[in-house]
Amino acid sequence: MDKNQSQDFLEAALKRQTQAPPADDAAVERVLKRLSGPLPRQKMPLWRLPGVLLDWQFAPAWPRMAALACCAALGFVIGIAGIDRRFDASVVPFAIASHSDIGSIVFEPEALTGARP
Amino acid sequence: MDDSDEALMARIARGDERAFRALASRHLPVMLGLARRILGNAADAEDVAQEAMLRVWTHAPRWQPLALFRTWLTRVVVNLCLDRKRRAPWVALEAAGEIVDPALGASEKAERDERERLVAAAIAELPARQRAAIVLTYGDGMSNAQVAEILDTSVSAVETLLVRGKQNLRRALSS
Numbered sequence: 001m002d003k004n005q006s007q008d009f010l011e012a013a014l015k016r017q018t019q020a021p022p023a024d025d026a027a028v029e030r031v032l033k034r035l036s037g038p039l040p041r042q043k044m045p046l047w048r049l050p051g052v053l054l055d056w057q058f059a060p061a062w063p064r065m066a067a068l069a070c071c072a073a074l075g076f077v078i079g080i081a082g083i084d085r086r087f088d089a090s091v092v093p094f095a096i097a098s099h100s101d102i103g104s105i106v107f108e109p110e111a112l113t114g115a116r117p
Numbered sequence: 118m119d120d121s122d123e124a125l126m127a128r129i130a131r132g133d134e135r136a137f138r139a140l141a142s143r144h145l146p147v148m149l150g151l152a153r154r155i156l157g158n159a160a161d162a163e164d165v166a167q168e169a170m171l172r173v174w175t176h177a178p179r180w181q182p183l184a185l186f187r188t189w190l191t192r193v194v195v196n197l198c199l200d201r202k203r204r205a206p207w208v209a210l211e212a213a214g215e216i217v218d219p220a221l222g223a224s225e226k227a228e229r230d231e232r233e234r235l236v237a238a239a240i241a242e243l244p245a246r247q248r249a250a251i252v253l254t255y256g257d258g259m260s261n262a263q264v265a266e267i268l269d270t271s272v273s274a275v276e277t278l279l280v281r282g283k284q285n286l287r288r289a290l291s292s
Contacts, residue, residue: 010287010290013236014236015255015256017240018154018251018252018255020256028142028145028146030163031145031166032141032142035138035141039134039174040171041175042174043176045178045179
């Protein structure tokens with residue numbers, strides 16, 4: 001086989017070996033079946049992001065509005081009633097004074113040794 | 118209703134699964150064949166085709182019709198094939214059938230079969246990009262410009278791939 005014949009043979013063989021095979025219907029069906037399940041989430045383009053963020057529905061949902069109003073009322077009552085106040089504060093007045101003096105006690109020199117904190 | 122690829126992609130971008138299945142049914146046979154010719158392995162080709170179609174679904178909202186859908190999908194399939202780490206063994210295309218030449222004798226037929234087998238084995242040994250360029254050029258009859266677009270390279274680079282691929286094939290066949 002000379003050079004030209006070899007060239008021709010190679011070209012022809014390449015075309016034969018790389019030609020598209022007939023459609024494999026079974027393989028196509030298998031892949032389509034695999035694709036029939038739940039599909040993954042699509043990737044949204046960034047230039048659509050502002051639109052997505054602005055696309056809110058502001059129609060009020062009345063049960064949620066009622067829940068929000070209840071929460072606000074409860075917070076108001078708790079704030080007025082002062083439920084966070086210590087129970088012993090109202091019955092032991094000197095405890096309040098000691099609480100207010102706590103800073104000076106801490107920073108005073110120790111009586112015996114004179115050491116400062 | 119407009120049933121073109123681009124129209125279907127627009128519907129897929131809005132989350133239309135029926136449009137996606139229609140597009141997949143239309144392009145899967147060709148993409149499976151292409152993947153099988155590049156990978157030389159039917160099972161891997163199915164995986165690649167499935168992955169390519171899933172990318173069509175997930176990337177549809179971002180897809181812009183700058184090129185033909187078919188060209189874009191071919192590029193996705195070729196890139197997925199090239200990304201495959203494992204090089205699958207080449208499987209000769211027996212399914213393509215063989216035209217028996219009645220004029221050939223038994224010994225000539227055996228000799229021709231042997232040469233074809235050698236060519237198939239030599240193609241299997243080519244680097245992936247050279248193999249892809251040869252499959253797209255000789256198998257699908259694409260121009261160098263089309264192959265360059267799919268492989269995301271220049272026309273001269275495609276020419277180089279083809280020349281080197283054929284040099285490698287000649288070297289393998291002569292040895």
